[in-house]
Amino acid sequence: MPVWSEQERMIADSAADFFKAHGSTDRIRRRRDLHEHDRETWQSIADQGWIGMLISESEGGLGLDLREALVLMQQTSRFLTIEPLAGAIAAGQALVALPSLRKVKAEAISGTCLVLPAWGTIAQDGGKLSGHSQPLPGLRAADSVLLFDDKSQGMFLVNRSMKGIVMDAAPTIDGGNIGRLVLRDVQAEQIATGASVRNLSRTVKDTRLILEAAELVGIGGEVLGRARAYLETRKQFGVALASLQAVQQRIASVHVQVAAAEALLFEAARAFEGSKQSFAARAAFYRAGQAAHFACREAIQFHGAVGFTDELDVGLYLKRCLAITAAQGGLEAVRSGIAN
Amino acid sequence: MLRIESPNERAFRSEVRSWLDRNIPDHLRHLTFRPQPADAMPWYKALSRRGWIAPHWPVSAGGMGATPVEQAILMEELAQAGAPDIPTQGLNHIGPLLIKAGTPEQKAMHLSRIVNGDAIWCQGYSEPNAGSDLASLVTRARIEDDHLVINGHKIWTTWGHHAHWMFALVRTSGKRRDGITFVLIDMATSGITRRPIVTIAGDDEFCEVFFDEVRVPLSNVVGEIGQGWKVATSLLDDERMHLGTPLSVNRALVRLKRLVARLSKQEQARWMARVTEAEIAVETVTAAWLDVSERFEAGVGVENESSYLKILATETVQSILDMALEVAGSDAARCEPVLEGNKRIDVNEMFLQSRRLTIYGGSNEIQRSILATRVLGMGGGRG
Numbered sequence: 045m046p047v048w049s050e051q052e053r054m055i056a057d058s059a060a061d062f063f064k065a066h067g068s069t070d071r072i073r074r075r076r077d078l079h080e081h082d083r084e085t086w087q088s089i090a091d092q093g094w095i096g097m098l099i100s101e102s103e104g105g106l107g108l109d110l111r112e113a114l115v116l117m118q119q120t121s122r123f124l125t126i127e128p129l130a131g132a133i134a135a136g137q138a139l140v141a142l143p144s145l146r147k148v149k150a151e152a153i154s155g156t157c158l159v160l161p162a163w164g165t166i167a168q169d170g171g172k173l174s175g176h177s178q179p180l181p182g183l184r185a186a187d188s189v190l191l192f193d194d195k196s197q198g199m200f201l202v203n204r205s206m207k208g209i210v211m212d213a214a215p216t217i218d219g220g221n222i223g224r225l226v227l228r229d230v231q232a233e234q235i236a237t238g239a240s241v242r243n244l245s246r247t248v249k250d251t252r253l254i255l256e257a258a259e260l261v262g263i264g265g266e267v268l269g270r271a272r273a274y275l276e277t278r279k280q281f282g283v284a285l286a287s288l289q290a291v292q293q294r295i296a297s298v299h300v301q302v303a304a305a306e307a308l309l310f311e312a313a314r315a316f317e318g319s320k321q322s323f324a325a326r327a328a329f330y331r332a333g334q335a336a337h338f339a340c341r342e343a344i345q346f347h348g349a350v351g352f353t354d355e356l357d358v359g360l361y362l363k364r365c366l367a368i369t370a371a372q373g374g375l376e377a378v379r380s381g382i383a384n
Numbered sequence: 385m386l387r388i389e390s391p392n393e394r395a396f397r398s399e400v401r402s403w404l405d406r407n408i409p410d411h412l413r414h415l416t417f418r419p420q421p422a423d424a425m426p427w428y429k430a431l432s433r434r435g436w437i438a439p440h441w442p443v444s445a446g447g448m449g450a451t452p453v454e455q456a457i458l459m460e461e462l463a464q465a466g467a468p469d470i471p472t473q474g475l476n477h478i479g480p481l482l483i484k485a486g487t488p489e490q491k492a493m494h495l496s497r498i499v500n501g502d503a504i505w506c507q508g509y510s511e512p513n514a515g516s517d518l519a520s521l522v523t524r525a526r527i528e529d530d531h532l533v534i535n536g537h538k539i540w541t542t543w544g545h546h547a548h549w550m551f552a553l554v555r556t557s558g559k560r561r562d563g564i565t566f567v568l569i570d571m572a573t574s575g576i577t578r579r580p581i582v583t584i585a586g587d588d589e590f591c592e593v594f595f596d597e598v599r600v601p602l603s604n605v606v607g608e609i610g611q612g613w614k615v616a617t618s619l620l621d622d623e624r625m626h627l628g629t630p631l632s633v634n635r636a637l638v639r640l641k642r643l644v645a646r647l648s649k650q651e652q653a654r655w656m657a658r659v660t661e662a663e664i665a666v667e668t669v670t671a672a673w674l675d676v677s678e679r680f681e682a683g684v685g686v687e688n689e690s691s692y693l694k695i696l697a698t699e700t701v702q703s704i705l706d707m708a709l710e711v712a713g714s715d716a717a718r719c720e721p722v723l724e725g726n727k728r729i730d731v732n733e734m735f736l737q738s739r740r741l742t743i744y745g746g747s748n749e750i751q752r753s754i755l756a757t758r759v760l761g762m763g764g765g766r767g
Contacts, residue, residue, distance in 0.1 A: 286763050308667065
């Protein structure tokens with residue numbers, strides 16, 4: 045697995061300290077039936093500067109490079125953060141590019157306004173917008189949505205207080221929510237149009253995908269570690285399960301897939317701003333999703349009956365993993381996104 | 385390779401591409417078999433003259449001293465151009481080992497002949513009762529004056545019947561890992577008998593080798609007498625990394641794509657998602673190999689990580705070729721390659737050959753045990 049630099053190690057450690065202090069899986073257990081945005085935690089995340097982690101310091105962000113951001117995102121999912129951080133960071137990539145959105149950008153970074161990106165089909169009729177977005181994870185939390193219409197190359201910013209906006213979301217099994225943003229004759233301006241929108245849309249989409257890929261790799265690594273620790277301590281037939289070859293062969297297979305997904309993730313980061321960026325982001329998400337799902341299922345099996353209980357945290361990771369991949373329409377959809 | 389290439393790397397890629405385009409003889413492109421020495425060695429020598437035969441060797445030893453990225457570029461372009469397979473035991477195994485552990489005389493005698501293609505090497509490790517459990521080998525060598533006298537039987541010796549030299553492990557004393565000696569054997573020495581073995585792919589890629597009172601000068605011992613296990617395993621990570629390179633997965637992908645290209649547009653659309661899956665898988669192997677290679681070069685913590693590369697790369701090759709069989713449809717079982725105009729398209733040859741990948745070089749079960757016990761620290765297993 046990639047070796048972290050001193051700086052990356054510090055980022056990882058401080059993220060670990062932060063999430064330990066902010067409840068980790070206990071927090072999710074307390075809140076998971078609410079399916080509501082945890083404003084307090086979100087504000088704390090914003091106070092760390094993480095929403096603007098990819099935005100340069102001169103623009104009010106942390107100025108991390110993509111690799112460092114991936115290290116951080118891996119840590120957030122290890123501690124089971126279900127907030128739509130990847131989406132918010134990705135939206136920032138568009139906010140920073142347009143001087144007209146300066147104020148929104150500042151509010152987004154500071155945590156006072158949660159801006160998420162979405163894609164959909166929007167019809168314009170005399171300055172009024174109608175249409176709907178594709179399913180957006182964390183919709184209930186969003187104060188504003190940066191909406192891209194790839195077909196007409198339009199980009200819009202709408203907020204929940206606008207007349208004609210419907211933001212109904214269904215609860216998801218990780219404790220979050222997902223839903224379509226619906227617009228009915230909404231009075232909102234088109235922010236940008238044309239080729240620049242195409243580029244921004246691509247940047248935001250690819251950034252969200254690679255950040256979520258990092259979350260998935262984090263989940264894979266976390267459940268692998270938990271399974272490993274359990275197999276070392278659990279004894280049956282007078283021996284540690286870890287000593288059984290049948291078990292060793294299987295956990296080695298999990299390691300191979302998680303390690304490979306992590307290598308691909310960091311290689312994909314080196315493709316950003318090049319011609320293979322979109323392929324790389326999707327490929328990284330696809331393999332990370334496969335590896336994380338595989339690791340979660342195997343981890344449940346390794347734990348035996350207790351793996352099937354709600355009391356064990358592994359189930360929470362499986363549910364988070366499913367929520368992340370489902371929000372992209374599933375792994376198959378991500379793969380066909382490349383093929384087409 | 386996904387990463388953005390530097391201007392130098394881009395220039396190198398286009399130089400490699402155009403040189404391969406001009407220099408690979410037509411009758412050797414996209415072969416289904418590794419060609420016999422009469423065809424393989426002239427190509428080997430052409431690559432050698434161009435300076436690209438030993439990208440991973442240091443310049444001081446006659447290699448190219450290429451970075452991992454340059455090596456990956458070479459492999460991708462060789463696969464894309466359908467360049468023929470060449471023998472690698474000299475380049476990937478004994479060459480690097482002699483560079484590290486050989487005497488000055490051994491280096492002077494052998495290294496340049498490997499690079500030039502004047503000497504073909506084979507590996508004499510496995511025996512009928514010592515495969516994955518290599519330390520149980522029983523081929524014996526006794527010391528007489530300044531010679532080792534070898535009696536025994538090696539098997540699964542890739543290109544053993546074509547080789548001029550063998551690097552072998554023989555037992556000079558003791559049990560298990562103690563008392564094994566690493567020795568270089570001139571295959572022209574009297575007392576050596578070779579018998580080719582036909583594989584399920586129908587080729588005779590490997591053979592068995594019998595030793596009857598074979599006399600080898602002691603100056604051909606690498607390292608100390610009885611220290612052969614240490615010598616042989618000192619470059620194990622390095623060697624396994626060669627089993628986990630992007631070369632074979634790229635070759636498999638090219639075969640898959642050539643089969644897909646024969647189909648109607650409609651059928652091609654049906655396979656598109658699977659081809660994408662294969663492309664992602666190839667990039668995954670490449671990313672993993674680059675990551676481990678770059679850390680290996682930098683000298684940071686890759687011990688036993690080669691095991692994961694070997695598993696990943698070999699199983700990816702097999703999965704892509706499984707897919708290729710499906711794409712081939714009713715042609716999948718044909719004896720001969722499919723001809724499309726003057727294009728020869730492999731249907732099942734590489735699939736059959738690739739069954740060996742998960743067996744040799746320490747079977748993938750052994751690699752998984754290594755990962756579980758040494759990388760994941762799972763207790764109680766055999767280490």
